Amino acid sequence: MVRLCRYVTARMEVVIVKIISRDSWGAKPNKTKFSKLGEVKGLVVHWSAYPVAIGNQAEMDQCKQIQRLHQEDRGWNDVAYNFLVGDTGQIYEGRGFGNRSAAQGGNSRQEINYNNKHYIAVCWLGGSNPTDKPSAEALASIKGLAEIVGGELKAHSDFKQTDCPGDATRQWIIEKNATPNSTISNESPPDVYVPLKYEKKLDIIIAKLENIENKLKLGRLIK
Numbered sequence: 318m319v320r321l322c323r324y325v326t327a328r329m330e331v332v333i334v335k336i337i338s339r340d341s342w343g344a345k346p347n348k349t350k351f352s353k354l355g356e357v358k359g360l361v362v363h364w365s366a367y368p369v370a371i372g373n374q375a376e377m378d379q380c381k382q383i384q385r386l387h388q389e390d391r392g393w394n395d396v397a398y399n400f401l402v403g404d405t406g407q408i409y410e411g412r413g414f415g416n417r418s419a420a421q422g423g424n425s426r427q428e429i430n431y432n433n434k435h436y437i438a439v440c441w442l443g444g445s446n447p448t449d450k451p452s453a454e455a456l457a458s459i460k461g462l463a464e465i466v467g468g469e470l471k472a473h474s475d476f477k478q479t480d481c482p483g484d485a486t487r488q489w490i491i492e493k494n495a496t497p498n499s500t501i502s503n504e505s506p507p508d509v510y511v512p513l514k515y516e517k518k519l520d521i522i523i524a525k526l527e528n529i530e531n532k533l534k535l536g537r538l539i540k
């Protein structure tokens with residue numbers, strides 16, 4: 318299934334993100350119930366530190382590889398991130414919007430608890446070389462998530478001494494933070510769930526929808 322999240326920002330911009338559900342990428346179930354997020358302060362960007370995944374299949378394989386590492390080698394409940402993003406621009410559901418991540422890190426137990434409780438984690442599927450950088454499509458998807466989450470946009474290295482998420486992404490975050498944030502209105506429509514086989518048709522519908530919304534926005538501004 319594709320989860321289609323459509324949000325209208327306070328500036329009447331439409332943000333639409335497609336999220337590939339856990340079932341669709343072949344995630345194992347979480348071992349125990351997730352802890353819920355507290356008040357969300359923003360989005361934190363990570364990299365996987367694996368070679369850049371090229372293509373949808375490689376992206377799904379890497380999601381599974383990361384989940385195996387976290388569940389089996391590290392003994393965690395599930396893949397640590399709320400979302401994972403590949404260079405195709407596809408977003409894969411990890412723990413999702415409502416649940417606490419295990420990815421943020423910090424300098425003390427207290428900091429780690431706080432960071433995971435209040436920040437949503439997204440992981441780019443690459444980063445085995447220090448010079449690796451996400452594609453424009455991957456960054457656009459991370460930006461879409463950031464607009465939906467609202468609040469601060471941070472790098473993992475803002476919380477602790479780490480190379481994650483890499484120099485290129487760190488620079489991108491600095492530039493994004495230099496331009497004013499658009500806030501999300503409270504009137505976002507509910508998410509829509511669409512079977513994966515309709516994904517291509519969905520892309521066409523989204524493009525038409527964005528076009529209509531932009532015309533409507535223009536109409537409202539003129540009025």
Ligand SMILES: [Zn+2]
Pocket residue numbers: 362363364420473481482
């Ligand atoms: Zn990280």
